[in-house]
Amino acid sequence: MVTRFAPSPTGYLHIGGARTALFNWLYARGRGGKFLLRIEDTDRERSTPEATAAILRGLAWLGLDWDGEAVSQFAGRARHAEVARQMLASGTAYKCFATQDEIEAFRAAARAAGTSTLFQSPWRDADPASHPDAPYVIRLRAPREGATVIEDAVQGTVTFRNDQLDDMVCLRSDATPTYMLAVVVDDHDMGVTHIIRGDDHLTNAARQVQVYQAMGWPVPVFAHIPLIHGPDGKKLSKRHGAVGLEEYQAMGFCAAGMRNYLTRLGWSHGDDELFDDAQAREWFDLSGIGRAPARLDFKKLENVSGYHIAKAADAELLPEIEAYLEAAGRPALREAQREGLMRALPCTKERAKTIPELLDKAHFVLAARPLVPDQKAAAGLDLVSRGILAELTPQLQNASWVRDELEAIVAAVAEAHGLGLGKIAGPLRAALAGRTVTPSVFDMMLVLGREETLARLGDQAA
RNA sequence: GGCCCGUUCGUCUAUCGGUUAGGACACCAGGUUUUCAACCUGGGAAGAGGGGUUCGACUCCCCUACGGGCUGCCA
Numbered sequence: 291m292v293t294r295f296a297p298s299p300t301g302y303l304h305i306g307g308a309r310t311a312l313f314n315w316l317y318a319r320g321r322g323g324k325f326l327l328r329i330e331d332t333d334r335e336r337s338t339p340e341a342t343a344a345i346l347r348g349l350a351w352l353g354l355d356w357d358g359e360a361v362s363q364f365a366g367r368a369r370h371a372e373v374a375r376q377m378l379a380s381g382t383a384y385k386c387f388a389t390q391d392e393i394e395a396f397r398a399a400a401r402a403a404g405t406s407t408l409f410q411s412p413w414r415d416a417d418p419a420s421h422p423d424a425p426y427v428i429r430l431r432a433p434r435e436g437a438t439v440i441e442d443a444v445q446g447t448v449t450f451r452n453d454q455l456d457d458m459v460c461l462r463s464d465a466t467p468t469y470m471l472a473v474v475v476d477d478h479d480m481g482v483t484h485i486i487r488g489d490d491h492l493t494n495a496a497r498q499v500q501v502y503q504a505m506g507w508p509v510p511v512f513a514h515i516p517l518i519h520g521p522d523g524k525k526l527s528k529r530h531g532a533v534g535l536e537e538y539q540a541m542g543f544c545a546a547g548m549r550n551y552l553t554r555l556g557w558s559h560g561d562d563e564l565f566d567d568a569q570a571r572e573w574f575d576l577s578g579i580g581r582a583p584a585r586l587d588f589k590k591l592e593n594v595s596g597y598h599i600a601k602a603a604d605a606e607l608l609p610e611i612e613a614y615l616e617a618a619g620r621p622a623l624r625e626a627q628r629e630g631l632m633r634a635l636p637c638t639k640e641r642a643k644t645i646p647e648l649l650d651k652a653h654f655v656l657a658a659r660p661l662v663p664d665q666k667a668a669a670g671l672d673l674v675s676r677g678i679l680a681e682l683t684p685q686l687q688n689a690s691w692v693r694d695e696l697e698a699i700v701a702a703v704a705e706a707h708g709l710g711l712g713k714i715a716g717p718l719r720a721a722l723a724g725r726t727v728t729p730s731v732f733d734m735m736l737v738l739g740r741e742e743t744l745a746r747l748g749d750q751a752a
Numbered sequence: 753g754g755c756c757c758g759u760u761c762g763u764c765u766a767u768c769g770g771u772u773a774g775g776a777c778a779c780c781a782g783g784u785u786u787u788c789a790a791c792c793u794g795g796g797a798a799g800a801g802g803g804g805u806u807c808g809a810c811u812c813c814c815c816u817a818c819g820g821g822c823u824g825c826c827a
Contacts, residue, residue, distance in 0.1 A: 298827050333826055390825075406754070407823075427825055445757065454755050454823085462825040469827045493756060493822035516758075516820085523819070551764095554776095558765055561775045580765075583820070587763045590777045600790090641789040651788080700786095715786030727788045 291323035291483045295349075295356070296363075296473065298330045299341035302534030303348030305586070306488060306518040306526060309552045313515060313574070314486045315354045316553065320571035326480055327356040331364045332472055348535040351613070353545050353567075361480070363472050370467030373475045373505065374428045374460045382504035383460060385426040386413040408456035428461035430500060438496045443513040443576040445489065450496040458497050470494065474501040482510055486576070489514035513576045516556060516583040523585060530586075538591075539617045542644035544610060546602065547595030554594075556584040564597050596643035604635040614645040623656075630655035630737075637733035654723035654734050659742075660749045667720035671750055675717035678707060680751035682718075683744060691740050696732050721750040 293314040297307050318325035329345070331337035346360065377383035388396075393409050400407045411429060413421075433452045440448045460471040467475075477485060485495075492514045502509045520530035532538055538548060550565060557580065559565075559573040599607065608631065615622055623631065634655040642648035649656065663671060682703050689695050704714040718731045722743065728734060735743045 296827095300827080330827060336826075386825095393825090401753080404753075408754090448756070450756070456823085459825050464825080466825085468825070473827090488821090489757065490821050491827095494827095496756090496822095514757085519820085521763080525820070555764065561766065563764085563776050582758055584765090585763065587777070590764065593777055596789090643789090647789095710786085712786045719787065725787090729788085731786065 291318065291321055292326060292481050293318040293323060293484050293486060294326040294328055294477070294480065294482050295354075296328045296330050296476075296487075297345050298333065298336070299338060299345060300333070300336040301341055301344075302536060303345045304526075304533055305535055305538065305552075307345075308348060308352055308535040309518060309555060310487055310515065311349060311354055312352065312549060312552050313513075313557070313579070314484075315356075316570055316574040317484060317486060317576070320574050323483075324357040325354075326358065326482065327360040328476060328480070329360055329362050330469065330473070331362055332367070332467065332469055334364070337364070344534075344536065351539050351545055351617075352535065352548060361476070363476060366472070366476060366479075367467055369479070370472045370475050371461055371465055374467065374471060377430070377460065377501075377504050378428055380504075381431065383428050383430050384411075384414055384416075384457075385418075385421060386411045386429045386457075386459075387422055387424050387426045388413065406453075408454070411457055414457060425463040427459045427463050429457040430460055430497075430504060432457050432497075432500050438499055440492070440495050440499060440512055442492070442495070443484075443511055444579045444581060445492060445514050448492065448496075450493070455497055455500070460501070470497055471501060474498050474505075474507075477510060478502070478505070478507045484511045484513065484576075486513040486515060489516050511576075513579065515579055516581060518555065519583045519585045521585055521587070523583075526586070536617065539614065540619075542614055542618070542646040542648075543591060543595040544599050544602065544607075544645065547591070547598035550598060551591045551594040555586075556580050564594065566601075592643040599642055599645070599648060600640040602639065604632055604639075607635060607639060608632060611645055611649070618646070626658075627656050633737045634729075637729045637737065641729070651729060653725060654728055655737055657724060659745060661721075661724035661746060663720050663724040663750075664726075666726045667724050670716045670720045670726065675714075675720075676751055678703065678714060679717055679721055679747050682714075683747050683751055686735075686740070686744060686747070689740075691736065693732050693736060696735055700731075717750075718747075721747050 295311040295314050297303065315325045317323070329342050331342070374383060378385070388411055396409055397407045414431065432455055436452050438450050438452055438455065442448055458470050459468050461467055495512050495514065499509055518526050520526045526533055532541065546566070549567065549570070553570050553574065554563060557574065557578050559578055562573070565573070608628065611631070612623060631652055634652045638648055638651040642651055682700065685699050685703065686696070689699055700714060700718070701711060704711055715731050716726070719726060719728050722728070722731060722734045722738065738746070
């Protein structure tokens with residue numbers, strides 16, 4: 291079995307497109323099939339190489355790999371034209387010499403008369419001998435009786451009356467193929483067996499089936515999935531905020547979390563919410579896809595992202611963090627910071643929903659001495675607190691650097707002053723991290739090590 | 753306008769004629785706690801509306817409302 295993702299390179303990779311790609315990828319990868327990528331660049335006006343690059347970057351970040359090279363649809367235009375000629379020869383298509391003006395006049399008249407605006411070409415049954423020497427388009431000779439039926443894996447059986455479908459243009463007057471023709475030819479030639487795409491193509495599917503039938507080609511399995519809507523239930527657009535996949539990377543969601551969230555958006559497998567790629571590949575199927583459009587919920591995305599960050603192996607998280615830094619336009623990690631971060635990951639990743647949040651928790655290991663405490667931290671470092679820190683320092687000097695002993699020492703000092711651990715943890719936190727919100731003070735000491743810990747305490751002690 | 757698709761807690765969803773309509777996120781209350789987070793316990797929260805079919809409908813059919821898509825020599 292073969293699936294494909296076929297985006298138009300006219301902008302960024304839309305979050306909805308990303309999910310479509312993900313579904314196709316999951317379906318193919320879970321069944322030992324192939325997942326192909328085709329760039330639908332037949333619209334020369336709007337297609338740009340930058341957009342293609344953005345799509346490739348987005349897929350790479352999401353972790354979706356495709357088989358073979360990405361195919362340019364425009365490159366296959368000669369083949370598409372050839373098929374149009376074949377249909378002409380077999381009589382399943384015809385030359386139409388109607389001009390744009392004539393078509394517009396037809397539609398205007400139809401609108402005024404309240405009849406169907408579907409264009410009915412007078413050339414459909416014209417004698418070839420009467421053909422003028424003028425530009426023409428090649429139109430499909432679509433059946434006028436009966437109905438065209440789509441057996442859709444998501445939408446079920448969808449029936450279109452043929453009198454609702456007009457003779458669509460397959461080859462334009464400049465001899466370039468239209469999208470409707472090109473998709474069908476490419477999908478057939480590429481051996482695509484399952485077309486999973488947005489349901490904005492459901493109506494198009496009927497016209498495309500007519501082309502398959504005209505060519506006598508086997509019709510693939512269609513699965514038209516509902517679009518993703520904004521939080522207000524309206525079609526997702528820029529006014530809702532992030533629509534481009536890369537924006538999600540820049541916001542710091544982890545790729546695994548994004549995959550999990552997007553997979554679960556509009557598809558379900560019982561009550562399973564959190565899963566890894568292997569499970570997703572095993573579970574994913576067309577019958578689990580819902581029929582109603584889904585809305586984006588950033589809170590849930592955060593939750594899922596946090597789950598996967600906590601679960602990720604440190605060695606895999608580090609490159610992802612560095613990729614985030616680059617995507618967000620933030621400075622790269624210095625070598626010392628990279629090493630420190632690796633040590634700090636175990637005590638920070640479990641508390642972060644996103645990568646920027648993780649970096650914030652890891653600030654203590656990213657910052658270099660002498661630390662400049664922020665306002666709140668500075669407020670906690672009063673004279674009394676500094677005195678206690680000064681008292682604590684020599685005791686830590688000779689301690690064996692293990693959690694139990696560090697806890698015991700700090701607790702003893704606190705008790706000597708008639709204080710709870712909470713009272714002394716504050717100033718410690720301020721001295722060690724320069725902040726009031728940090729990982730556990732003992733975790734920080736262990737990550738920082740004896741030397742750095744004592745140095746930082748010394749910086750702040752009275 | 754015509755054709756097509758959709759509609760279960762705020763959100764994502766389970767249910768495939770018989771359930772006190774379940775789970776997750778979010779929210780609220782309490783607990784735990786060295787901060788934040790995490791975690792634990794509890795709570796409120798749904799079948800768009802109206803007709804049928806049936807012993808019995810969230811589930812099947814029809815109508816209405818609302819949302820979406822298509823209706824291009826765009827994709």
